[in-house]
Amino acid sequence: MQTKQGNAADATGITGTTAAAIAADTAPRRPGRPSRPALTEEAIAKEALAIIDELGWAACTMKLLASRLGVRSPSLYHHIDGQHSLIDLVRILVVREFHDPAIVDMPWEDAFRTFGIGYYRAFARHPNTIQVLSTTPVRDGLTLEMYETFLRSMVDHGWDPSKAFEAMLGLEHLALGFAYEWNAEDLMLDPAYIANHGAPLLAEVTKERTDQAASAETTFMALLGRHIDMYRNNFDSP
Amino acid sequence: MQTKQGNAADATGITGTTAAAIAADTAPRRPGRPSRPALTEEAIAKEALAIIDELGWAACTMKLLASRLGVRSPSLYHHIDGQHSLIDLVRILVVREFHDPAIVDMPWEDAFRTFGIGYYRAFARHPNTIQVLSTTPVRDGLTLEMYETFLRSMVDHGWDPSKAFEAMLGLEHLALGFAYEWNAEDLMLDPAYIANHGAPLLAEVTKERTDQAASAETTFMALLGRHIDMYRNNFDSP
DNA sequence: ACCTGAACACCGTTCAAGT
């Protein structure tokens, strides 16, 4: 089953099942324009997200990405505008997973909760995207639309736009922080390292946290609920 | 004033005033062990943080770092364990700026506020460190001590350790998110891009935000205060 | 239009040579 082209993917221990991965297992491609294009922007973006999910963003090199798609790295430049454009494409894929225009019709408490949970869950599924996506300026229409939808949901139900924006950023940072903290491969606070480093309380609370990964969403939702209560209480007396 | 060694730093437009930068302006160094070491771990870390603050973490290459210190990049490996160890060293410098053991003697509300403000301010001064520091596991004693101090401050005043940890992570994510959002060179939500992209509410609330950078701390502190109220209200009825 | 191999500048890191 091993081919010359599959070496980079094989080196990572990945045995893909996608069409792209299968393509990488076919015979080496010859130079010249193929009868049908081997790539699309969408396919490149999806494969990039898959690599980032599996191996982290740093592992998503043009070489590995191309290899997984059954082509050589220069081919990618015919479809995407260099590696930095992958950021926008990946963001669109993640935002698509939770963006829901229907929240504008809900009472703001429900909209806030639905938005927060969806946001959290999407990034909890793709924790390796957070480092880059949370620190790169937004440059796509879908993400703007997603933010606009949230603001509209709040403002149409009596919120001040600035307050809604402030609450949105707070919610976003909370969701991203928790999604990363509990779902990233490497825990920020590693119990193995903390043990015997003179921080007994920290050691105690992080001890069983590996098993608590499943309850991360519960923890986030508890905080989310408290936030909604907080905003409801301050609704008329800011 | 220009020398051969100064080219990398000069190319960035930086005219340093530190001892290190002055060293870079001296005559080229000859091979062989110098009479007195040209570098220390501390000096390397400080110069790295300066570069990161000015040009971003990606710009902090071994070559530029060495150039600014008046040596060649391989010399750095005699003092630090490769580039990844810079992360730990930079984290220590930032944490040092706000870590305050005295908070254990305060009422928990004061400790919470002091810790939160200090944490926010330190990272607001170094927003370019956030992307890397917030997503790299902690591997230094000072940072563990800083976390332990916060937990001790809460637990000694009646908090449940797990609840204190949860609150600590929430506060941390909020502080980091706001510190980045309002202080990073590139705004996540760039008013210039958002204008005329079909997101009127978002355009409205981000319009004047460049000028509001000064009020970022006020906004964060308002949210911090609401958080403290939230926790106080839930203190006996969780 | 779209893929390839060759080439280029850049990066982190290693290492023998020199003091």
Place this chain on the structure above:
DNA sequence: ACCTGAACACCGTTCAAGT
């Protein structure tokens, strides 16, 4: 011990050549 220049593997990107 500690600095240097040379060398190595790797990366993103460009481009002429080929279909």
